[in-house]
Amino acid sequence: MTHELKNIIRAYKLAKEKKQKTVLATVVALEGSSYRRPGVRMLIREDGKMIGAVSGGCVEKEIFRQAHTVFNDDVPKMMIYDGRYRLGCEGILYILIEPFAPSTSFIEAFELTIKHREQFTIRSSYIKKEGSHAALASFFVFGKNRIGLRPKVVPSDDFPVFEQQMNPCFKLIIIGAEHDAVQLCSFASLMGWEVTIVASAAEEKNINDFPGADLFLSEEPEMLSLDTIDEQTAIVLMTHSYVRDLKYLLAIRESKPVYLGLLGPAKRREKLLNEFIEHYPEVVDTFFDAIHGPAGLDIGAETAQEIALAILSEILSVTRGKEAIMLKNKLGRIHT
Secondary structure (H helix, E strand, O other): OHHHHHHHHHHHHHHHHOOOOEEEEEEEEEEEOOOOOOOOEEEEEOOOOEEEOOOOOHHHHHHHHHHHHHHHHOOOEEEEEEHHHOOOOOEEEEEEEEEOOOOHHHHHHHHHHHHOOOOEEEEEEOOOOOEEOOOOOEEEEEOOEEEEOOOOOOOOOOOOEEEEEEOOOOEEEEEOOOHHHHHHHHHHHHOOOEEEEEEOHHHOOOHHHOOOOOEEEEOOHHHOOOOOOOOOEEEEEOOOOHHHHHHHHHHOOOOOOOEEEEOOOHHHHHHHHHHHHHHOOOOOHHHHHOEEOOOOOOOOOOOHHHHHHHHHHHHHHHHOOOOOOOHHHOOOOOOO
16 A cells, blocks of 8 residues: 555645645545455545545545535545445445645655655544544654644544554566566556566666666676565566576575565476575575465466466465465455
């Protein structure tokens, strides 16, 4: 969800340039089931343009209608949307709609936090009753600094608080520059992931060859930096060169990605890992725990686009701690 906030901040800055007022809608509580969970947000401009979504589309129209009073009087309000008779989700959404006018200090703190890949917290006060409530507000906590979304508003202890811990944006490092790497980059960026491409100088590629990429590194294995690899990072090794794959694998041996995918069949994986151990016998066992090769779920993928979908699905399955099954075979609720 952090990537959605990045889009909201970006959209707010553009709206401010156009002198358009904005409000923020946040799902702060839910009874039953819904298309999305509490903590999802969307930005609404006074001209009707919406950035983000809190459901599949039906709720957004009602949010815009109810946001008119917030645009007019700058007073937050609670909206209750009962989808039991209108949606297939059969849930009741409690939505906080509030003026969105962050200060320069807020924007600077948010962008610095994103750049340094730090966690932050959002606290939104709410009440399960429709109507305007001037004391309702959202506050972002960056380290020891608490900053509200609008000036001169102080936290109130009179209301329950929805608190959300926000992690850094998920990052995918793709080592390789062939056609399938381009497809994987494109799909991952659509999911809101920050994508870094690592390619040898011999590839003669640049960031313009990878739509959606945030960073392009033309670095040989021995020059590759591990500073940006953290527990919110997945790596897919797909250079299509056995020797190059081995060199890059040795280069990242001290890193701790949450997922490390190897392209190619199991026989190639075994040969690669055996030779890796010969070069680096002191490797810790936990390094192998993150390795997934052949990368991807078995969904019958054939094309580069389908393979990208299979790899991204496996990464999601691993990072969310879920065993991939058909939802029709799952007992109970989809979301816990």
